Amino acid sequence: MAAFNLDPFMRTQQERVETLLRESAERWGPAGTPPKLAESMRYSLLAGGKRLRPVLCLAFADAVTKSSTDTAAVRDAACALEYVHTYSLVHDDLPSMDNDDLRRGVPTNHKVYGEPLALLAGDGLLTEAFSLLASGPEPVRGTLCAELARASGAAGMVGGQALDIAADRAATLDYLLRLHRLKTGALILAACRMGVLAAGGDAAALASAVAYGEAVGLAFQIADDVLDVTSSAEAMGKPVGADAEAGRFTFPAVVGLDESRRMAAELVARAEAAVRPLEGADGPLAALARYSVERKS
Template sequence: MSSFDLESYLRTQVERVESLLRSRSEEQGTHVPARLLESMRYSLLAGGKRLRPVLCLAFGEAVLRQSQVSRVVEDCACALEYIHTYSLIHDDLPAMDDDDMRRGRPTNHKVYGEAMAILAGDALLTDAFALVAGGAEPVRGMLCRELAVGSGSVGMVGGQVLDIAEDRPARIDYLTRMHRLKTGALIRAACRMGVIAAGGDADALARADTYGEAVGLAFQIADDVLDVTGDAASMGKAVGADAAAGRFTFPAVLGLEESKQLAARKVAEAIAAVQPLEPRDGPLAALARYSVERRS
């Protein structure tokens, strides 16, 4: 059992992320049409696990060996949540997953209409890059590239395309590739961006890369398992949607128990990768375990 108090750590870090998101949103608020800003904030400030910004901050702190990181790391953390939020808004649209609920309340397009939901997602996506680029530090250019790779056609969006393919095969190699892009690429980018923004070396970046890929896959496997075993009240959204839509998931292809075992192996791989960054059990190891032990 871990001696690290993850519950307290997450509470503190999530509060920190919420404060950063509100601050960044307020900084641009006077320049954005009121209805658009309302729609953006409706989804951006709706809560959630904030896993991607927390991972970015955690890697930045691990590299710096301190609990305070620079404005660059904090901007990256916020930008990652901007991207994640935009992807959720668009995923929920009728042309995609056609979901009515997200984080326990009506989805963006149910409140603001499809056109505004699309535009709110577009704005969050674009503003994420303005946020990362918005400073004089030379490293910000490299960080913009990391964010683009994680979220674009060779990352999250590419994975979404594989997900909606009508001829999607029931094969573990296809499923793994799809989720390494759709879910894992942005999680991997979060880890790498934390290291880069904090001035980490090549070894730390490689470890973040291994950790991010392993945790990203474990996280998605856990999502697939929760879609089978979870309930709508705790999840804040409908469950069983994948099975109803005839989608192949890890439990459908591997079986429930083997899926859990694969996720556990990925968690162990992630923890081993970051041991040199945190010799004693710390937030990175605890977050890896959390990716599969969460209940929503």
């Protein structure tokens, strides 16, 4: 059996997401939103990226409906997830946090618009995510707001960021797992759940989304850490493991590179198994699970 061809699928889905994001950002017109604020929000939202969260959301919705004709609720869910992801990057890049000058190859929001407007652009993107979801149809709009808020709030993404800034080199694997389950895992899981819920999926589909989303969320983060180690090994000519010696708080630093890779592979297998009832033996969701660890950036 030929394996699902991921590359053209990803390109098509990423273009689908770009179109949805551009259209949704037209809500921020000059009659309601100060133009400079809208420009700053659009700058970061439309700066590209993998669009993994909306792609997962759309893929689950498509798997549930057996079509790629998305409804307003599905489109809004996909966009709201990327609004929240983008706001978290804008705030993360601020001087008081990671103090990054570049993001996705272009200057960070505060480098272009200044810190005050970057802070507000982040606040705006977060709030507009809920505005978008809440403007959708009953009864799903309340459900989607609840899902997104839980995943991105104090017991989700924001909580994970708080664990991250408090992490030290003595932290344990348990701490690392909890940190990433909250910081990146919660929103990736929500992307899967929201795709099913927005598309009206049943309890079995939701259970697939939960098992898949938990596995892929963690696998994605482990792969990020592995990529960081191996690409610095190649690019910077320093031995693999230098990050671990420097006490950087990553999976390779805590459990080693081989164990990190083994964990990621096991999680991908678990994710593939979870969506087999939903899409058969080798569909886009299984391919996306592999992509989450095999990607080059």
